[in-house]
Amino acid sequence: MRLLLLLLITTFSYSNFQAQTQPWQGKFEPIDNMIAPPSTYRTASGAPGKAYWQQRADYKIKAILNENNNTLTGEETITYFNNSPDDLSYVWMQLEQNVNKKGNEDFGAINNSIKDSITTRQMQFLTRAINFPAGYSIKYVKDATGNNLRTMVNNTMMKVKLNTILKSGESTTLAISWSYPITDRSMYLLSREGYEYFPEDDNTVYLIAHWFPRMAVYNDTEGWQNQQFQKLGEFALEFGNYEVEITVPEDHIIASTGELQNSESVLTKTQRKRFDDAKKSFDKPVMIITKEEALANEKQKSTKQKTWKFNATNVRDFSFASSRKFMWDAQAVKLPTNTVMAMSFYPKEGLPVWQGESTKAITQALEVYSEATFDYPYPVAISVNTSNIGMEFPMISFNGGRPDKDGEISDRAKQGMIGTIIHEVGHNWFPMIVSSDERKWMWMDEGLNTFLHQRTVAERYPDFNHTTPKSIVPFMSGDKNILRPVMTTSDNELLQQFGANFYQKPTVGLQMLRNSIIGKELFDEAFKEYANRWKYKHPNPSDLFRTLEDATATDLDWFYRGWFFTTDNVDMELSNVKWFKVFEENTNIEDQNKSSQVKIKANSNSTEAESKDFSNGPEVITMTSTPDAAYGQFLSRLDEPEVRKQLSNKNIYEITIKNKGGLVMPVTIEWVFTDGSTEIDTLPVEIWRRNEYEIQHTFIKEKEVSKVNLDPNFEFADTNMDNNTFPKEETKSEFDTFKDNKKEH
Numbered sequence: 001m002r003l004l005l006l007l008l009i010t011t012f013s014y015s016n017f018q019a020q021t022q023p024w025q026g027k028f029e030p031i032d033n034m035i036a037p038p039s040t041y042r043t044a045s046g047a048p049g050k051a052y053w054q055q056r057a058d059y060k061i062k063a064i065l066n067e068n069n070n071t072l073t074g075e076e077t078i079t080y081f082n083n084s085p086d087d088l089s090y091v092w093m094q095l096e097q098n099v100n101k102k103g104n105e106d107f108g109a110i111n112n113s114i115k116d117s118i119t120t121r122q123m124q125f126l127t128r129a130i131n132f133p134a135g136y137s138i139k140y141v142k143d144a145t146g147n148n149l150r151t152m153v154n155n156t157m158m159k160v161k162l163n164t165i166l167k168s169g170e171s172t173t174l175a176i177s178w179s180y181p182i183t184d185r186s187m188y189l190l191s192r193e194g195y196e197y198f199p200e201d202d203n204t205v206y207l208i209a210h211w212f213p214r215m216a217v218y219n220d221t222e223g224w225q226n227q228q229f230q231k232l233g234e235f236a237l238e239f240g241n242y243e244v245e246i247t248v249p250e251d252h253i254i255a256s257t258g259e260l261q262n263s264e265s266v267l268t269k270t271q272r273k274r275f276d277d278a279k280k281s282f283d284k285p286v287m288i289i290t291k292e293e294a295l296a297n298e299k300q301k302s303t304k305q306k307t308w309k310f311n312a313t314n315v316r317d318f319s320f321a322s323s324r325k326f327m328w329d330a331q332a333v334k335l336p337t338n339t340v341m342a343m344s345f346y347p348k349e350g351l352p353v354w355q356g357e358s359t360k361a362i363t364q365a366l367e368v369y370s371e372a373t374f375d376y377p378y379p380v381a382i383s384v385n386t387s388n389i390g391m392e393f394p395m396i397s398f399n400g401g402r403p404d405k406d407g408e409i410s411d412r413a414k415q416g417m418i419g420t421i422i423h424e425v426g427h428n429w430f431p432m433i434v435s436s437d438e439r440k441w442m443w444m445d446e447g448l449n450t451f452l453h454q455r456t457v458a459e460r461y462p463d464f465n466h467t468t469p470k471s472i473v474p475f476m477s478g479d480k481n482i483l484r485p486v487m488t489t490s491d492n493e494l495l496q497q498f499g500a501n502f503y504q505k506p507t508v509g510l511q512m513l514r515n516s517i518i519g520k521e522l523f524d525e526a527f528k529e530y531a532n533r534w535k536y537k538h539p540n541p542s543d544l545f546r547t548l549e550d551a552t553a554t555d556l557d558w559f560y561r562g563w564f565f566t567t568d569n570v571d572m573e574l575s576n577v578k579w580f581k582v583f584e585e586n587t588n589i590e591d592q593n594k595s596s597q598v599k600i601k602a603n604s605n606s607t608e609a610e611s612k613d614f615s616n617g618p619e620v621i622t623m624t625s626t627p628d629a630a631y632g633q634f635l636s637r638l639d640e641p642e643v644r645k646q647l648s649n650k651n652i653y654e655i656t657i658k659n660k661g662g663l664v665m666p667v668t669i670e671w672v673f674t675d676g677s678t679e680i681d682t683l684p685v686e687i688w689r690r691n692e693y694e695i696q697h698t699f700i701k702e703k704e705v706s707k708v709n710l711d712p713n714f715e716f717a718d719t720n721m722d723n724n725t726f727p728k729e730e731t732k733s734e735f736d737t738f739k740d741n742k743k744e745h
């Protein structure tokens with residue numbers, strides 16, 4: 001074995017050797033040491049292991065919304081199941097409302113600098129000149145027998161010391177009484193919840209979210225998830241069942257996670273009849289509360305109360321919206337294994353566009369996402385109109401996008417609104433069901449969700465703009481001192497670029513894997529595999545990385561390493577194209593020792609010099625006959641004249657490509673022939689294994705080439721297309737570019 005190996009090495013190694021211009025960076029080395037090692041909980045193939053476990057928390061909550069002083073008061077009972085192998089002496093709970101307390105918000109993360117001129121609102125954000133009341137008042141925390149439990153609050157988290165050890169496999173019950181002032185959404189930066197006041201009719205829309213004290217995640221990779229809520233990094237939550245009773249003014253309508261349990265006592269007979277009609281309406285929404293009815297409600301201002309009851313099964317969170325301003329439409333969506341009620345709630349300020357587009361957008365998302373992953377499993381999917389944000393919770397989302405006062409909406413704003421609804425409904429899959437830790441890895445839910453959201457837009461709204469690899473170029477060409485890798489913890493990203501880094505960049509990465517690296521069929525099945533493996537579970541980045549490799553037999557470590565762990569970009573330079581031609585003339589095969597050359601039109605001796613274009617014609621190749629020694633111990637011989645005959649009169653092109661941006665990628669080459677026709681060749685990414693900075697490759701073409709383009713279809717987010725062609729196109733002067741731009745607009 002050893003001898004043979006040596007022979008191989010001496011024969012082949014030098015011909016493959018090219019000096020690298022920069023040190024080897026191991027771009028194709030395994031990423032095993034960069035991700036969590038597999039365990040009995042999480043397998044090396046990326047699936048939940050035999051010993052996988054997760055905690056469970058069931059909630060029974062009774063809450064009262066007081067419209068007079070904008071407070072929410074509640075009592076809850078949590079049944080917490082310790083499925084971990086560990087015994088617990090304390091548990092951690094999340095008190096996310098505390099983030100709004102002065103001093104707790106953002107931990108100074110907003111850009112806290114004062115400029116010469118600053119808006120008063122911005123100044124309020126910076127200084128909290130008016131200190132609005134915020135945060136929880138906890139009246140008690142008790143155990144099952146009614147004994148008070150000792151608690152300690154650390155910003156947005158509360159430690160509850162248990163009176164008896166919670167053993168592995170056992171459950172415990174906690175009773176908590178609490179209240180908090182609901183905050184005015186317009187007065188806070190990045191507020192996902194709170195109230196929105198409408199001065200014109202003196203009414204309020206309440207968006208109630210992260211509103212009740214709830215269990216922090218305890219898992220096999222973190223122990224207790226103890227990253228504080230600082231607003232950018234969202235939520236890490238356990239699954240469970242909910243029974244929730246919400247008491248609101250009698251004339252309010254509630255849109256909520258879960259299924260309404262007492263429609264007889266909260267809806268009118270007419271509303272119930274319309275809702276039943278909606279259940280049978282698969283092609284268009286049915287109005288359950290019309291515009292006229294909503295306008296009449298706005299004027300009521302009832303002082304009486306009404307209690308709505310909702311149950312939700314196997315959800316990781318619970319949220320609701322309440323107002324007397326809501327119109328309500330609904331339609332049924334039939335999926336292979338579930339029929340879902342798609343419903344929209346909106347004040348008159350959303351008209352007319354909301355009535356026409358919201359529920360329609362929900363149905364598009366339900367259909368495309370279900371097909372790409374698994375059927376939407378819940379009974380309802382709700383879109384509530386709000387100002388300025390899009391925010392998701394199980395079965396319900398709060399979505400921005402409103403027309404102006406005359407009911408007009410620009411095409412761009414309409415696309416934004418529909419895109420937001422698709423996106424937030426889509427979050428039901430990532431992270432509401434495939435429940436990754438948002439506080440730690442924003443890209444996992446936002447990236448995967450945006451990927452499917454953009455696919456939904458591309459498939460169902462083909463006239464709309466959608467993300468493509470080109471979209472990420474400005475971000476990826478940005479200042480490396482500011483850029484962070486995708487694998488950055490949510491709250492460590494900058495406000496101005498988390499959208500590009502955590503939403504767009506992973507989306508483009510997945511698009512490239514699907515369209516250009518793995519292929520649609522294999523990729524789609526692997527993506528579906530990941531979603532199904534981890535539904536109702538807590539996947540980590542390594543579980544996604546491993547599943548996509550495991551289900552496609554594709555080594556993607558090079559891709560993960562570059563795209564997720566670095567800030568490198570793609571910039572391939574087509575440095576040179578050399579043109580050769582072999583002419584078979586007067587070759588004396590019998591006399592190989594004497595003359596072993598195939599003559600070529602000799603117009604250039606220097607094959608080393610870089611050519612500028614093809615104007616000098618083809619260069620000379622000297623093809624010598626192979627000496628016997630080169631065959632080593634083999635006694636058979638190649639039909640060398642046949643090889644030369646095959647090459648005779650063909651055009652041979654040797655291309656040189658340099659990797660300027662750092663990221664290795666497959667290479668797509670477009671040949672434009674002198675007759676105007678084109679042809680595409682692709683080289684797999686592995687071409688960069690031996691030299692990460694420069695590659696050469698030889699192609700044989702029947703026709704003569706007039707031009708060569710790299711990445712002609714813009715598949716790989718190449719940040720500089722100016723160096724992708726040969727011959728180089730003349731760079732336009734700035735003045736010419738300016739003139740051209742003027743013409744286009």
Ligand SMILES: [Zn+2]
Binds near residue numbers: 423427446449
């Ligand atoms: Zn999102």
